[in-house]
Every structure is written in structure tokens, then in C-alpha cells.
Amino acid sequence: MTESTGGIDFEDEDASGVIKKFMFVNRKAPYGTIYALESLEVVLISAAFDQDVSLAFLDDGVYQIVKGQHTKAIAMKNFSPTYRALEGYDIEKLYVEKESLDQRGLTEDDLLVDVQVMSSAEMAKMMSEQDVVISF
Amino acid sequence: MASVELNGKTYETDEEGYLVNLGEWDEGIAAYLAEQEKVDMTESHWEVVNFLREYYNDYQIAPAIRVLTKAIGKKLGAEKGNSKYLYELFPYGPAKQACKIAGLPKPTGCI
Numbered sequence: 001m002t003e004s005t006g007g008i009d010f011e012d013e014d015a016s017g018v019i020k021k022f023m024f025v026n027r028k029a030p031y032g033t034i035y036a037l038e039s040l041e042v043v044l045i046s047a048a049f050d051q052d053v054s055l056a057f058l059d060d061g062v063y064q065i066v067k068g069q070h071t072k073a074i075a076m077k078n079f080s081p082t083y084r085a086l087e088g089y090d091i092e093k094l095y096v097e098k099e100s101l102d103q104r105g106l107t108e109d110d111l112l113v114d115v116q117v118m119s120s121a122e123m124a125k126m127m128s129e130q131d132v133v134i135s136f
Numbered sequence: 137m138a139s140v141e142l143n144g145k146t147y148e149t150d151e152e153g154y155l156v157n158l159g160e161w162d163e164g165i166a167a168y169l170a171e172q173e174k175v176d177m178t179e180s181h182w183e184v185v186n187f188l189r190e191y192y193n194d195y196q197i198a199p200a201i202r203v204l205t206k207a208i209g210k211k212l213g214a215e216k217g218n219s220k221y222l223y224e225l226f227p228y229g230p231a232k233q234a235c236k237i238a239g240l241p242k243p244t245g246c247i
Contacts, residue, residue: 048200077196085195088203 020131021052026061028136031076036064039136040082047089054093054130055086056123057115061136062100067112083113097123142168154236158192161239169237173228177237181225183212188238198240201231 024043030036046053057065064080071078086094094115101107101117108117118126127133140147147165148156153172155161166185170177177185187208191199199207201219209217216222219230226233235242 044197044200048202079196081194081196085197085199085203088207089200 017050019050019052021054021129022046022132022134023054023056023127023130025056025058025127025133025135026064027059029060030064030069030080031071031074035136036061037079039134040079042134043086043091044082044089047091053091054095054126055091056095056097056126058097058100058123060100060104062096062104062106062111065094065096065111065113065115066106067110080112086113095123095126140165140168152236152242154241155239158239158241161189166237166239169239173226173233173236175226175233175237178225181234181237184208184222184225184230184234185238187211188234188240192238192240198231198235198242201229204230 024039024046026036026039028035043053043055065083066080069078069080083094086092094113096108096111096115096117097120098117099120101110108115138149138151138153140149142164145160145164147160150156153169155165155169167177170181175181188198188204191204191207201222205217205219205222207217208222222230222234231242
């Protein structure tokens with residue numbers, strides 16, 4: 001354990017270097033519950049462990065990455081800019097279910113990060129290929 | 137909740153001395169926090185502190201050290217984009233000290 005620097009140097013660790021496929025599934029709207037923010041925090045922490053991390057956005061979860069969020073009126077912090085930091089954490093696999101976008105009248109252009117849009121069937125396949133799926 | 141009185145202003149801090157309200161930050165409180173951390177602020181220190189503030193403004197988080205070093209390397213030059221450089225400036229950890237001086241919350245991913 002290092003002191004609180006926010007990062008651990010894994011460079012000399014290769015013996016236990018098992019890399020698993022982790023998918024974090026986000027299904028809930030960003031505000032109103034703590035799920036979206038908690039998921040994002042776990043994702044950021046997971047980046048320190050050199051795992052194969054991906055995020056999936058389904059149902060109301062697609063609202064988490066919608067552009068132009070204004071949270072002043074609900075007195076919550078707008079944490080949506082943090083999704084744009086994921087790239088710097090080498091988390092670049094963001095998957096969005098097309099049906100969820102369609103049902104909400106959204107397109108890829110409404111999203112604040114680059115994502116891969118896929119059908120429900122493709123998403124199911126993607127999930128089945130994971131070692132660990134954590135749902136928020 | 138603790139607080140610091142400085143030049144007639146009151147700054148709220150948490151129990152570890154991190155500023156509660158980012159908006160209250162100014163160079164005066166930064167200098168005070170640096171003194172508390174026994175960091176002698178030079179231009180190089182300010183460069184990192186200002187970088188952290190910009191990063192926070194853009195992304196609303198304090199970066200993990202690995203992300204910070206990479207981003208600093210890109211912005212300020214490769215010779216500064218390594219943890220050795222940052223630890224020389226902030227011996228007790230760039231996250232702990234530089235973030236505190238910059239008025240940011242403790243970085244996510246502190247383990």
C-alpha cells in the first residue's frame with residue numbers, strides 16, 4: 001500500500017498480472033440516486049488495477065453521458081465532465097445500447113463522449129464475454 | 137468542520153485540512169496550506185498547482201497520480217511528466233499535497 005497518492009505503481013508486478021474483463025453496467029439516470037456517481041468512482045478506482053475495463057450505458061443510464069447537463073436547480077454537482085476524463089485513465093470502451101437511445105429520442109451526437117453504439121443483441125453478447133459484470 | 141482565518145476571510149476545511157469550498161480558493165490560502173505542508177512554493181510548484189486547478193475545472197475530479205504525470209508530460213514537457221519530478225516538488229505525495237494546496241478534494245482512487 002502506498003500513501004494516498006491516488007496511484008500505485010504496478011510496473012514491477014508481473015507475477016500476479018491476471019487481467020480480467022470488467023464491465024460496469026449503468027442503467028439509472030445520473031441524479032436522484034447515487035448509483036451513477038458511485039459507478040463512476042468505482043470505474044476510476046478500477047483504472048489503477050490495470051484491468052480490461054468497459055462501461056455500458058442502457059435504459060436511463062444513457063442520460064449519464066448526455067451533453068448539456070445543468071444541475072444547479074437540484075443542488076447537485078454536475079459530474080458529467082468527469083466522463084471525458086476517462087480517456088486519460090485509459091478507459092476507452094464505452095458501449096451504448098441503441099434501443100435505449102432510440103426510445104429516448106437521443107442519438108450519438110447528443111452524447112458528450114465518444115462511444116460505440118450497439119444493438120441490444122450485440123450488447124448481450126458483449127456482456128457474455130466479460131469475466132465480471134457489475135450492475136449499477 | 138474546521139476553518140482557517142486568514143486576512144479577514146474564513147475558509148472552511150475538512151478534518152484533514154482540505155478546503156471544503158473550491159470557490160473560496162485564492163493564492164493567499166494556497167500559500168497558507170503550502171506552509172502547513174512545509175512546502176516552499178516556487179514557480180514549478182505553482183505550475184503544478186495551477187495545472188491541477190485547470191484539470192479539476194475541466195473534469196470535476198482530481199486526477200490519479202498516473203493520470204496526472206501523463207497529462208503534465210503532455211502539457212509541460214516530458215521532463216516534468218514523471219512521478220520523480222512531482223515527488224521532488226511535493227515529497228509527501230503530489231495528490232496529498234499539491235491537491236490540498238490547489239484547494240481540490242482528495243483524488244478519487246486513493247488506496
